[in-house]
Amino acid sequence: MQSYISAEKNVPFKKEYIGNINQFIYQSENLVTGKIIKITHDKIYFDVGLKYSVIVKKKSFITNFFPIAKIINYTKSARKSLTLKEFLTDIRVGKNFKFIIFEVLARNNNIILIDFEKTSEYMNINKLFYELDFLKKSKTIVKGYILNAVNGGFSVSLGGLVAFVPNNEFLLDQFTNANELLKINRTFINSSMYFRIININYNRKNVVLTRIK
Numbered sequence: 001m002q003s004y005i006s007a008e009k010n011v012p013f014k015k016e017y018i019g020n021i022n023q024f025i026y027q028s029e030n031l032v033t034g035k036i037i038k039i040t041h042d043k044i045y046f047d048v049g050l051k052y053s054v055i056v057k058k059k060s061f062i063t064n065f066f067p068i069a070k071i072i073n074y075t076k077s078a079r080k081s082l083t084l085k086e087f088l089t090d091i092r093v094g095k096n097f098k099f100i101i102f103e104v105l106a107r108n109n110n111i112i113l114i115d116f117e118k119t120s121e122y123m124n125i126n127k128l129f130y131e132l133d134f135l136k137k138s139k140t141i142v143k144g145y146i147l148n149a150v151n152g153g154f155s156v157s158l159g160g161l162v163a164f165v166p167n168n169e170f171l172l173d174q175f176t177n178a179n180e181l182l183k184i185n186r187t188f189i190n191s192s193m194y195f196r197i198i199n200i201n202y203n204r205k206n207v208v209l210t211r212i213k
Contacts, residue, residue, distance in 0.1 A: 026105070027115070030203065031098040031122060034114075039093060046097070046114075054101060054112045062088070064116035065097065071123045072130060128160060129202055136197040141212055145192050154188060156195065156209060163207035165195065170211065 034046030034054055044061050046054040066087050073082035100118040104111045123130075135142060144156040144163060153166040170188060195209035 026103040027118075028101050030100070031119070032101050034097050034099060034101075036091070036093050036095050036097070039091070044091065048101060048112070050103070050112060052110055052112055054114060056114055058091075061114070062091070064114075065099070065119075068099075068116070068120050068123050071120075071127055126202065129200060129205070129207075132159070132197055132207060133200055136200060139196060141194050141196060142209075143192055144195050144209065146188050146190065148189055156193075158195075158207065158209070161205070161207065163195075163197075163209050165209040165211060169209075 032048050034048045036044060037047045037053065038045035039058070042058050044056050044058050046056070048054055066082075066084060069087050069090075070082045073086075098119075100115045100122060101112055102115050104113070142158060144158045144165075146165075147155045147157055147162065150164070153164055153169070156163045156165050194212040196212060197207060198210045199208040200206070
């Protein structure tokens with residue numbers, strides 16, 4: 001059986017075959033962006049770049065996604081707690097939401113659903129990265145502890161994760177003697193410094209820093 005998932009959209013999916021009911025389940029591995037294209041009295045329709053829309057009951061979406069939205073809002077919007085009224089205002093045509101979906105392909109039926117449980121799990125795992133994204137956008141200075149020298153720079157402990165700062169932030173490229181470079185490296189290791197976040201790669205879980213000199 002072939003999937004109708006558009007290759008142009010490059011949505012990552014993992015596939016599982018359920019033999020006893022003769023169907024395939026496609027589960028997105030990462031968040032998918034769903035744009036609200038229609039709202040009725042009791043349903044919300046999302047375009048996720050596939051052949052069919054995601055259709056979810058309005059009450060179910062509000063009940064299940066509100067706690068998820070609160071996580072995102074707290075870490076990205078000045079750490080304010082999102083109110084239900086504010087969340088309901090966001091549920092409108094043209095608004096984008098990110099979530100994990102799964103698609104059931106049976107013989108005579110094709111259904112795309114939001115996996116609220118997996119979405120909540122994903123958001124909680126990446127909660128720190130959303131907070132770091134807020135710090136990056138606000139250009140907030142953060143304090144990091146230099147752990148060791150790695151290829152091309154240093155690893156830095158930052159709020160429970162390991163970030164990276166390049167050598168050129170320490171002007172180490174001027175040292176050509178390996179022993180001299182090693183000696184300089186040791187002066188930085190096990191010390192605390194101040195940084196700004198310049199790049200975050202959510203998929204690779206990488207954070208790159210620039211040193212405040």
